[in-house]
Amino acid sequence: MLFERPRSGERAVLVHIDFPGTDAAEDLAELRELAASAGADSVEALTTRRRAPDARYFLGTGKARELCECVERTDAEVVIFNHPLTPGQERNLERLTGRRVLDRIALILDIFAQRARTFEGKLQVELAQLRHLSTRLIRGWSHLERQKGGIGLRGPGEKQLETDRRLINERIRQIERRLEKVLSRRELSRRARKRAGAPVVSLVGYTNAGKSTLFNALTGARVKARSRLFETLDPTLRRLQIAGAGEVILADTVGFIRHLPHDLVAAFRATLEETRNAELLLHVIDASAADGFSKRDQVNQVLSEIGAEDVPQIEVLNKIDLLDHDVEGTRSGNGHQNPVSPARIRVSARAGTGLENLCRAIEGHFAAQLVRRRVRVPASAPRLRARLFEVGTVLEEKIGDNGDALMDIVLRPASFSRLCRSDGLDGLVVGEGPPAGPPASGARVAVQIRHT
Numbered sequence: 001m002l003f004e005r006p007r008s009g010e011r012a013v014l015v016h017i018d019f020p021g022t023d024a025a026e027d028l029a030e031l032r033e034l035a036a037s038a039g040a041d042s043v044e045a046l047t048t049r050r051r052a053p054d055a056r057y058f059l060g061t062g063k064a065r066e067l068c069e070c071v072e073r074t075d076a077e078v079v080i081f082n083h084p085l086t087p088g089q090e091r092n093l094e095r096l097t098g099r100r101v102l103d104r105i106a107l108i109l110d111i112f113a114q115r116a117r118t119f120e121g122k123l124q125v126e127l128a129q130l131r132h133l134s135t136r137l138i139r140g141w142s143h144l145e146r147q148k149g150g151i152g153l154r155g156p157g158e159k160q161l162e163t164d165r166r167l168i169n170e171r172i173r174q175i176e177r178r179l180e181k182v183l184s185r186r187e188l189s190r191r192a193r194k195r196a197g198a199p200v201v202s203l204v205g206y207t208n209a210g211k212s213t214l215f216n217a218l219t220g221a222r223v224k225a226r227s228r229l230f231e232t233l234d235p236t237l238r239r240l241q242i243a244g245a246g247e248v249i250l251a252d253t254v255g256f257i258r259h260l261p262h263d264l265v266a267a268f269r270a271t272l273e274e275t276r277n278a279e280l281l282l283h284v285i286d287a288s289a290a291d292g293f294s295k296r297d298q299v300n301q302v303l304s305e306i307g308a309e310d311v312p313q314i315e316v317l318n319k320i321d322l323l324d325h326d327v328e329g330t331r332s333g334n335g336h337q338n339p340v341s342p343a344r345i346r347v348s349a350r351a352g353t354g355l356e357n358l359c360r361a362i363e364g365h366f367a368a369q370l371v372r373r374r375v376r377v378p379a380s381a382p383r384l385r386a387r388l389f390e391v392g393t394v395l396e397e398k399i400g401d402n403g404d405a406l407m408d409i410v411l412r413p414a415s416f417s418r419l420c421r422s423d424g425l426d427g428l429v430v431g432e433g434p435p436a437g438p439p440a441s442g443a444r445v446a447v448q449i450r451h452t
Contacts (some may be wrong), residue, residue, distance in 0.1 A: 079093065214317075
């Protein structure tokens, strides 16, 4: 790999600067988690306050000297900043401390490099790494200059810096072409799912909110779920049968984080397309985290950046089994749903609590979109009758004396339109189907679909 990643157990000094308008405690705790996820052993944390970064060291001169002393005292091998550094600042800090210096972007890239498993994921990570590395090229060694031959063409030639930049740019273009092919294949798969009428429900949320555990609980899949940041990197899709709403495609996607590097957003465009093109988002929030709702706002900000802000959303408060108190509910004091507060469902993916309510919420969202019709299918069209049983739900069927079938059907809009085009179903409609029935007695549906 072009990116030099930390070895497991590497001793690291963490550096965080509290600028105005930031929460130092939350950001430092997240930096510790990121460092642990990368395999680093955080031996000490250096914090300070500043109004603005220093142009030379990002830290002030006094704190930079303190950082040197801290590195020597703890015998640290790497310094990790919780902020993006300029190439000059990174170089100056390495010269001053004599240690390797990583900023927040490089640390997240390293974690992604460790998590990538599929061909697409590895390409996406390498693309982000190369884009980041291209801004860090600083040396042009004269002893590696290349001479051009021919009269009038002799000169200093191409320096190593220029060679590196050219090779990196060529590799970036090559990866982008490969990812375009991946994107084309994804688009074909997406169109096939759309033709089949199965809507996509995408799990989104802050990293380590429990998305993969919830995904496994709903679908019975065995996606690796561990309590560490960015455990899931490559998207996973599974079919999920929802009573009353039919079959949906549930997608488990990469988790978001504060200050997500723009290179990562650009590199993971194909993956994030699954979120932007979903028909419903399940926004998973860690209810046991003190800053859970602050992280929710960060996720909504990223969703806005990728063009998914208008996708309907259900908020899922996960990990309620870790709470010793009740979290904010979805109903106001008079028993009616509060239209101001976001729609929320409380679940514990690990314990299986609240999953039934979540499925009913998904059902309620898609049931409102279903087409309900009463049709008369002639005895001479057995294929159409079979197709109605195959792609829709037949609520009731009565066979007349002449063999015609009077059917109350429920179909997805895409399936209804397709059967109208191919089999002339619209000409067989004799009336509207029965309305959707009320929830079963005793069932609790504590959700309201929210459009962000």
